[in-house]
Amino acid sequence: xxxxxxxxxxxxxxxxxxxxxxxxxxxxxxxxxxxxxxxxxxxxxxxxxxxxxxxxxxxxxxxxxxxxxxxxxxxxxxxxxx
Amino acid sequence: xxxxxxxxxxxxxxxxxxxxxxxxxxxxxxxxxxxxxxxxxxxxxxxxxxxxxxxxxxxxxxxxxxxxxxxxxxxxxxxxxxxxxxxxxxxxxxxxxxxxxxxxxxxxxxxxxxxxxxxxxxxxxxxxxxxxxxxxxxxxxxxxxxxx
Numbered sequence: 299x300x301x302x303x304x305x306x307x308x309x310x311x312x313x314x315x316x317x318x319x320x321x322x323x324x325x326x327x328x329x330x331x332x333x334x335x336x337x338x339x340x341x342x343x344x345x346x347x348x349x350x351x352x353x354x355x356x357x358x359x360x361x362x363x364x365x366x367x368x369x370x371x372x373x374x375x376x377x378x379x380x
Numbered sequence: 381x382x383x384x385x386x387x388x389x390x391x392x393x394x395x396x397x398x399x400x401x402x403x404x405x406x407x408x409x410x411x412x413x414x415x416x417x418x419x420x421x422x423x424x425x426x427x428x429x430x431x432x433x434x435x436x437x438x439x440x441x442x443x444x445x446x447x448x449x450x451x452x453x454x455x456x457x458x459x460x461x462x463x464x465x466x467x468x469x470x471x472x473x474x475x476x477x478x479x480x481x482x483x484x485x486x487x488x489x490x491x492x493x494x495x496x497x498x499x500x501x502x503x504x505x506x507x508x509x510x511x512x513x514x515x516x517x518x519x520x521x522x523x524x525x526x527x528x
Contacts, residue, residue, distance in 0.1 A: 357470045358495050359392055361418075366396045366493070369408065369416025377399040 387474065391496035398489050402482035403459035405489045409480060410462070418449070431456050435464075451478075472499040 324330040412419040422437040438448040455463040464478040476497040483490040
């Protein structure tokens with residue numbers, strides 16, 4: 299969770315402002331979730347939708363899939379030999 | 381579950397049905413000579429599976445980059461379940477947890493692997509990708525940016 303002024307100013311680089319229209323579209327796309335904590339509005343960035351769209355793969359997603367592929371091949375070949 | 385404080389974490393889940401008994405798959409998973417486990421062909425390996433024991437393995441990639449992994453055997457329950465504490469460059473100092481279960485399905489085994497407590501910034505190259513992503517996001521709104 300990031301205070302909205304942090305996200306606006308530091309990460310998005312919009313000179314200290316995130317635009318309402320932009321934020322609304324990000325909320326609609328499921329990329330951010332907005333909450334009000336007392337006087338402070340906090341938005342949480344959620345990257346999963348973008349990860350799916352962009353096809354990004356976590357290092358360990360690749361790592362484990364490669365190992366499990368090899369394990370599967372090993373046992374398939376072993377059963378064939380029986 | 382490890383308390384990671386405010387650090388946002390994620391988990392990855394995998395399932396495979398393998399044509400072997402749970403005991404065969406369990407043993408293969410802990411055999412460094414088997415091509416299907418993480419320790420296979422490690423350039424350095426300290427690996428004696430024992431509950432509470434420590435392990436270390438390292439791969440050297442083609443580009444010379446060293447990828448050390450350290451951890452602990454949290455649980456070894458043959459032939460049902462293996463749990464490891466797992467730390468590497470990609471866990472960013474967090475102690476992640478790898479849990480592997482082996483469930484009989486007829487003559488086969490359903491292997492389930494859960495890798496939990498991974499930092500939620502580790503998409504490939506980590507933060508760099510988020511920066512690129514946010515730059516691209518910003519680029520989608522040039523008109524609004526000028527008028528807002």
